[in-house]
Amino acid sequence: MQSRLRDGERTVEAPASDDAGLHFIGRIRTPWTRRADCPRQGRQDGPDCRIELFDPWGDALLGIEDYDQLEILYWLDRSRRDLVIQNPKNDGKRFVGTFALRSPQRPNPIGTASVRLMGVEGHCLIVRGLDCLDGTPLVDIKPDRCDFSPEAPWKAADQTPPE
Ligand code: SAM
Structure with a gap:
């Protein structure tokens, strides 16, 4: 469900959202079922969350256990996609453009997080x-x-040759 507009926020007529071929490779399980309960940014001392890969992508995890830190990209699927000017504090005073924020409300609602890998359980x-x-x-x-x-x-555009 789209969030409600705040006073003074501005939207545009957003294009139809079927212009990029993206498919979801899995689902993220977290303790939070309401936006109000989610942290604004994840913390590495936060709770364990589970990333479940869909078939046939499980084997693409091969070698992942070599890394402590991962970058996760996810689709903030319950976001508005038409906001250009936002009022992050909901105070009717400070207005900021979408691209000057990490708000989930954006034309392509991609979220990113740096996470700590705690374990691998199958897929x-x-x-x-x-x-x-x-x-x-x-x-x-x-x-x-x-x-x-x-x-x-290595290639020349990498500039620093490997040791
Ligand atoms: N860490 C990511 C980033 O910086 O790109 C996302 C930051 S965004 C501020 C995180 C907030 O998005 C959460 O606190 C919650 O209010 C909201 N949110 C979380 N999951 C969402 C979803 N699936 N759809 C829409 N909003 C979501």
Whole structure:
């Protein structure tokens, strides 16, 4: 369900949302069923959450246990997608453009979080650091940039040759 507009917030006529081919690769299980209960940003000392991969993507977790930190991309599926100006404090005073915020209300409601990998159970990951509602669709999983060194061959555009 879309959230209600606050006084002074501005929307646009958003285009139909079927113009990108994205499919969800899994589902995120968290303790939160109401937006009001979710943290605004996940904390790595927060509760264990479970990322469940759908078939046939489970095998794509091969090697993931080598990483402590992962980047998770998810689809904030219960967001409005037409807001351009927002009133984050709901005070009718401070108005901010959508792209100057990490609000879930955005034209393509992609959420990202850096999480700590606590365990791998078959085709599921146990992680800490999420902030999304239970059942939020999963878009992608990547090793965190800081932990990751490319495994593909070096190329000139990488600038620093491997040691
Ligand atoms: N960490 C992500 C980011 O920075 O891209 C998301 C941050 S956003 C501020 C997190 C908030 O989005 C939560 O506190 C909750 O109010 C809301 N939210 C969580 N899951 C959602 C969902 N599936 N659909 C819409 N809103 C959601």
